[in-house]
Amino acid sequence: MKQDFYINLQAEEETQLTAYEKEASHYTFYRTICFFALIFTFAAAYDGMTIAGIMGVLLLMLFSWLIRQHNRIKKQIRFIQNALAVTADYLAHFNGNWQKLADKGNDFLKADRPQDIDLHIFGQTSLYQYLCCARTALGRKKLAQALTVTPPPADTIRQRQEAAAELINRQLLCVELLALSRQLPAGHDTAPLINEITADSQRHISHMLQRTAWILPILTVCSLILAALNLLNWQIPGLLVLLQFAIAMLFQRQNQAILAPLLTLNQELHAYQSLFIRLGKTNFTSSVLAKLAADLSQNGAPALQELARLTDHVNLCRNLFFYVFGNALLLWDCHCAARFSRWQDNAAQNLSGWLEQWAAIELYISLAMVGHTRKQYCLPQILTGSPQLKTTALASLLLDEGKAVPNDTSLTSETRIITGSNMSGKTTYMRTLASSLVLAYAGAPVCAEEFACTPLHIFTSIQVHDDQSQGISTFYAELLRIKQMVDFSQKELPMFICIDEIFKGTNSADRIIGAREAISRLTRPYAITLVSTHDFELCDLQSPNNIPITNYHFAEYYEENKIKFDYKIKNDRCQTTNAQYLLKMAGIL
Template sequence: MHQPTEIYTSRAADFKQQEQTAAGIATRVSWLRVGVFVAVVAAAYFFFNSGNNLAGALTIVAGYMLFILVMRWHGRLEYQRKQYSLLHELNQEELDRLKGNLNKLESGQQFANDHHPYSSDLDIFGPNSLFQLLNRSVTDIGKRKLAGWLQHRALPHQVLQRQQAVAELSQPERLDWLQNLIAISRHYKHEQDQKKDFFSWLMENHFFSKHAYLKILVFILPVLTVAAILAWMYGYSGYPAVALLVVQSLLCYQHRVARDDFYENSMAMYEVMRSYSRQIRHIEEHSFESELLKELHQKLHAGNVKASVALGKLSTIIDFFSYRLSTLMAFFLNTILMWDFIWIYRLENWRERYLKQVEGSLDVLAAFESVASIAAHQYSNPDHAVPELSEVPFEVTAEALAHPLIFSSERISNDFAMQGVGHTIIVTGSNMSGKTTFLRTVGINMVLAFTGAPVCARRMRVAPVQVYTAMRTVDNLAESTSSFYAELKRLRILLNMTEQGEPVFYLLDEILKGTNSRDRHLGAMALIRQLHQRYSSGMISTHDLELGAMEEELKGSVENYSFNSTIEGDKILFDYKLHRGICRSFNASKLMQLMGIAIEEE
């Protein structure tokens, strides 16, 4: 088994060294560029000063071409230097993940939803979340795809396909390819919803369909204007040239709002499209073996041109559009060549030919990024198991099951097994003993399993179910909702879900804690009896020991488990191990004493 910490440390050091070497070469080439410029100016001055105008002109042309070549060489070196820097940064982040340092990573807070069946209670999004642990994507489409996978369980065949794809990309020989795919997108700026906003805007704006006459003028006016200007320079009348320039200026003024709108929306996508194009090219240049990756790869070649080429065309259009960034340049380009109109026409033509293909290819890219994120996580955690999907209703069987967001070297794991419809595990325990954490451990690993990711366990078998939780119910002043009523609303949703026939696995923490002990006890027992009659199973943590009596009432369907603690002097000791039976050790009084509350001992 490979050692991720040692590998990432070594790679980080190697990429740092390569970055420094590339930076040195880039600096020397930068000075070469200056040298070429000075040499060309000096040589041209010499020839022109000597009266050899032809040699001077040839020197300028040749020097310009040489300068462009050196400048492009320098650009490639700078890109490679930055790539090494990003790869160094990426490997450092992997080391941080292994240590549990997630604070600087993307939290996915934008996907948080308190009304989701489980994401808030199981820390799927937000600070110190599962999303932070898994996500390696920079692009908005990649983040959204992974978030969707974490929010909605995949069908069994999809889980198997993702597991195979993750297994392929997590192989040691794939690590370079995998990290380069992740690093490529970091060269460019990405903002939320850019792709969706741009494509939606582009589909709604049809400039030339509203101004069909401009299609003809776009091709005729620039030719006539340039010809008239040349004729003027050769001694012919300048009136035709001036008239044509005025016509173009008036057209530009008339449509200035639409031109600016196209320009601003297009420029906002320039960096993003370059990123998409490079990433997709990186995918296109490789072959794959797993069913899902082969299927995705084939979609990139489904159109008349490769997806990366189609995206490259869009990048080129936007790049030419950007030439009008300078006010002076914009004036000359638009009053002589109808520059904006030409590239609006090209953009609309691109939309008709490639938009659907590109939208499909970006969905492919998002899926690749999501698989890559999970694969990187699997590579970093070779001791995590690939879960098996069970056909036994509500089976959850695990060995050495632990919480993936607990990074302590003393992380405690537990074995656990349950199965069958209408089965409830009641978990009792003293304060801080770990019962709530265990429910979250079971839930978050089930989410990982249904995403197609490895689980934090030695082995796990789990049946496909809808996970539902009620743990962190809080009051809402804006809605005049108490925490007790908020919990009742969550439980009402649970009952509604179980009426639909869909398998629901519930995780309920300290249910009905906002009311008196008698009502809480009666209500909890009634809920367990009701859920026992539905197509559901799950776990309930509680301090209410009376619920343990339901093991006798519903034999074989209700089981008691517990977490215990021991008190030694002024210390409360926890083993965080799951035990069979009801909890018999309590520590609330001792905890209150330690906090300074005077409790009289009996």
């Protein structure tokens, strides 16, 4: 089972974490012993013991090595902790806890797009919440844009499917990439930083200052060596040191303005660098992923490595001791400003493109989530020609796989009137079809054995609410929804229409009259229209043209005086009702 893969991976990660934490504690002990040994050896050297001085130098080298090794172990611990968090998120998709994941995509809900709520595209227990693995704001945005009710070009869908299909078979790689990306803060937005780094800056340091920043430090170091050998008066290197520090102070404001974008970038740059390098180590078969990985590893990784190293050097000046001596001896800030200016000239224009490419990878990993966590799935086939939607064993992604009841469907240009008792599955059936179309347009797998469709513009009227602030009743709100469908139908573009309990907000006589007219207007050769209703009078509708109007239904059955449902769609109209039974269950009758 797929769940077993993540359970076993979690156990391995916990074992590795325990081992690394034990190793880290050893390094802490070794560093402490080495530090005290350093103090004693240098104290002895100060008292004139030559051998102690030599031992002190060796211990200092050992201490530096221990620090590097300890930092490497701590980096591994952070990675494994992140990997455990990623694995826990994957496991949450098997036990229903994915509904507790923090990113629900509420910020992408649009008031003028009711399908977002009707189909649970965004918000609590939504398609977005189930799929989203993106750590960056740009990756989140790409996923939100992919979850659309307007079909994109078929080539775009197939390109995403190709990438998602390969990543489905690379579960471990996806966990590693997501663990590395957790070095970034949640919802990481690089837009302000990109604007700072890529902006045409007029604050580049002059060529004269750049040459001075090389000549003066060389002269200073040479003079210090000569003075140490008693070949030069100490006043000369002293004057050169003062001169350099004065120059550093003179250009401090300019250098700080140039280097300001780098002061908060350290962690992010190292994270992106690690991601790009990891992608470069993977041999992708998908042309989409191979192209992205090649560009990011061959061009993006070296450039970001250079910038990350520069950022490390800039941050050294946060230490007051280093700031004084680095600028007094080496004009450190001037060198860093010059290096950053050169980096801006050579690579800054590509930065936004590299981050955009990583956001695309985040999108593809998110689309692969269905394949990673569902036993039954398929990649939809995109058809051409007149409207079609064909499914075999299609179930909702948002329902527990063990409890969801799949249905087969074959739709062409037609209007389907769906009747059935309360809670029998009418709304879930329509919502499953429409939301699966959204997944298909995104390039994600759907929960079915087979799924094929032509591109269709999706319109829904399912969860309709009044708006007191605008003086709009529930009935009028539904009228506006259906008017939008009728208006769009004048464009003669392919449509998929779902209307749940049509005109439920008014009396039965007006409802039937209005429903007949609305259904007549939406029965078109370029539309697949599904209408659920409790009004059996609508089952006798005649088509205004040659497009068929057909009847289907859901039904209940009773066992031991208890109502039950099989949630299977059946031909013809419903012959039963259950409202009185439910009223009795609720204690009203």
